[in-house]
Amino acid sequence: MATAKAAVKESLLGTTLEPEFSAQTRATFDRNAKQDEATGEKYMTEEDFVNAIAPDSENYHKIKREQYAILFQIADRRKTGRITLRDWGVFDNLLNKPDAEYEIAFRLFDENGTGTIKYDDFQRLYNQNKGKDTIPFDWNSEWASLYVGSRRHRHDITYPQFSQMLRGLQGERIRQAFHIFDTDKDGYIEPEDFQRIIMETAKHKLSDHVLENLHTLCNISTGSKISYANVRAFQNVIREMDLVDLIVRNATEKSGDGTITRTDFLNEAARITRFSLFTPMEADILFHFAGLDAPSGRLSITDFAKVLDSSWQSAYALGIGAAGTVSDTAHKAMSKTKSILHNILESAHHFALGSIAGAFGAFMVYPIDLVKTRMQNQRSSRVGQVMYKNSIDCAKKSHYE
Template sequence: MNIDDFVEAIAPQSEDYSKISRNSYAVLFEVADRKKTGKVTEADWNAFVSLLGQPDAEYQIAFKLFDTQRQGAVNFDDFVKTYDEHKSEDALPFDWTSKWVSLYAGKPDNRTPMSYPMFSQMLSGLLGERVRQAFGHYDPNGTGFIDRLQFEEIIRKAASHKLSDKLLNNLHVVCDAKVNGNDTNKISYAQVRALLNVIRHADLIDKLTVVATKNSPDGQVDRIQFMDAASKNTKGSLLSPLEVDILFKLSSLGDSPSLSSEKISVESFKQAFDPLWLSPEARYAKSLGKKVDAAKNALTSPHTFLGEVFESVYNFSLGAMAGAFGATVVYPIDMVKTRMQNQRASTPGQQLLYKNSWDCFKKVIAREGPRGLYSGLGPQLVGVAPEKAIKLTVNDLVRGKAADKNGNITLPWEIIAGGTAGACQVVFTNPLEIVKIRLQIQGEVAKHTDAPKRSAIWIVRNLGLVGLYKGASACLLRDVPFSAIYFPTYAHLKKDYFGEGPNHKLPIWQLLVAGAVAGMPAAYLTTPCDVIKTRLQVEARSGETSYTGLRHAFSTILREEGPAAFFKGGAARVLRSSPQFGCTLAAYEMLHNLLPLPGHGASTEAGYKVPSSSDIPQSPVHHIRSRNALKILLDIDENFGKPGTLTPERAALIPGLKKD
């Protein structure tokens, strides 16, 4: 593979490159291209992947990058040359002839090659030395203080890739009159060093915060509680009092009014020291924007679109399984609904089979047994999951195509999106519907004609491909308006009634209430089409009118039975949603815990929520390891990997490469 293919492999376009430019990943090509041919062979790629799997991969990659002569040691002059090629024009001043450098590479007139252990140790301390030298540059008189703007420049250039934008925009809170006397525009070297140590131990502090807040009722701990947890879970004092003070100040930048500089929580710590942290509003907008972009580019990048809808399909799949359980519980109501819809007007000398729904229910049990109430359940369960997946994918696709850059969509397009989703599902659901209905009806047919009961497989074979789509026109007339009503109603109930948004996640019961309420008008208003579909798909008994098509069925039912016939079973279609809601709720919560989405872990609260930083699924391992390696390189210089690695012409060839 060439450099373009390499960047595509280790830096997926779907990842976040707000802190580490996607261009920078191209510098790793020099490590993978072992023979310097400009191409990475399969053997080279396998070796690079194996390297990424090493526990010290980050340091090994940096070592191999600077070991330009492939001698197993880094020549100091080669190291400085590579550094000069990659450093930014306004880099922090650094003296490579300083005493600190001599401690690792020898005196300037007698530099010695650095072995892997020596080189990796030098890199681990390089960031601290860069900050120390930069501080000395801005404090030439050795006062021990620099002004606030100089301090912010040092931190931004040295460690912006390790900090959130929230913290970088609030670095001034480190300046405190209690430390600096009356001069609040000055900051001491002790404070700079304390902040740097907190950054260095950020991963460990993150884990300690989780431990410290584990048993806290409000998820927050004060300084004493945090330091107590740190002393119990580490050997010795991890943080000095000044470092703890800065930690709590910077972790109090949250939006929660209940959180002050006296308290810290897991999320408040992440918002300061997680470089990828975003506010709930930004996460919400970004998630929505990615879905819209993926939908707009679905034809050119189908994998990206399918990846974006995967989580939604997962939720709907669990909902489908839970719905299958709920459908099983209320299936007898569906059975009664179908029998009542198929019952024709009585003719002279012939009585109606069922007086009402309750009479139908009793007679089915009496004549066919309890199992008769579940005839045709199999096709119903088979069709639940695919139906949900098809409807969701098509609805998301059309909504994404019609949405503006902010994800907003007009009501007409919402209706079109829902209707299109309903139309697409008919291709799959109509065959299952006709099989289900014939299984539901054959019990009463067999009772009156002594006809043998048929299996679902026999019905499919007997109908053939064309027969399976009998009544498809009526199915379209039912499912298109159903989805056109259901999806917009569901979306607006969530947003306008329950207040779903970036700061308000909806619990599962609200989602299911919204779904149940949205389904009520959709179900009842489309009952006439459901009646016609049922009549078309059921085999007419001897003496009954055989319908030749949609229009014939409509006119015949209207003439023989009157307008009221079109709403037979309408109440049952609506009423079955109430018990189904409770059963589906219980099943959905259980499935979310038993079958968590990969990378998310078990959920204690099912339902949609704005993802927090800890909820974000894990990136591909290639990208994680490569990103960690770049973090070490960025400790050398903030611009490492951008210039000198990709020419503008070559960068333009990499699909989706973010132009800096």
């Protein structure tokens, strides 16, 4: 019987067993692959790989097409500059794993495939790929030292340690960024500074509706600035989006007219969570952004979708071009959102990679996050039917969602 250590190693470094390929996986590979004239073997280059998962004829909204090339580094396990059908199948299987975000990130840092990451390598890749205008992050902070060791006692990072560090990294990045912008140390920052923090750490997670109105968060209080409590509450709402969706659906189903108030939301949250997970401020933030276009205080599930569905605005805009009329598009967007909202939100709060979006947005975060999120959104409006055949089909169709 394999030991736990061996199982983890096999998961991270691969196995010698031949994977099983679906007909769709083979067909996608064959359609984009070249044939080696010498050996007759089919293979894909990085360009072929990007064409397969992100055709240049499509619009990927918040993600640049070239960013998908980062995934080739994972698929090209032997570092030969080309991938075979077996490599393609292993990559497709990896994207379907429940911890794919963490594992892909780990493999990108574990360049030598040893099963651990050296701190110096981690720091080198971090510095190489962070943007020039990225909000600084102190890796010598007390928080970071708890995971990677102090300056004099750095240690190699295992997969469980790495994934756990990523789990809390976004919160620490936001905390440090707040301190940087809070120049007079009064516990408040300007709305523009808050907007920059969120755009760096969670842009790809949020709808255009929310992103365009981030500065209005200051309106939930009497002042003109945003407190640390506001920022932390906003982050908590993002992190618990799947639970927010569950509460909203339960509450609206019980409502006679399909709408709920802030009190209805909090009552339902208290009923289905053991520790009353959402605070009054978090409820205020959710209802603020969901109710910008409906200030009555009673909101429907479609109002919440504008906050919780990260593709809400793009789906609406793209639908106008396809359908030709605004009214028809709005109807389609609303009915579709009702049927797939829960499945989108089921993974939208996963910020394992979103936690390093500021430094690695163009490097790794957005394409992995998008494909993973869409792959988890498998239920369609009809029972037993799936929206995506596999991760590659998902990447191609993601802009329609």
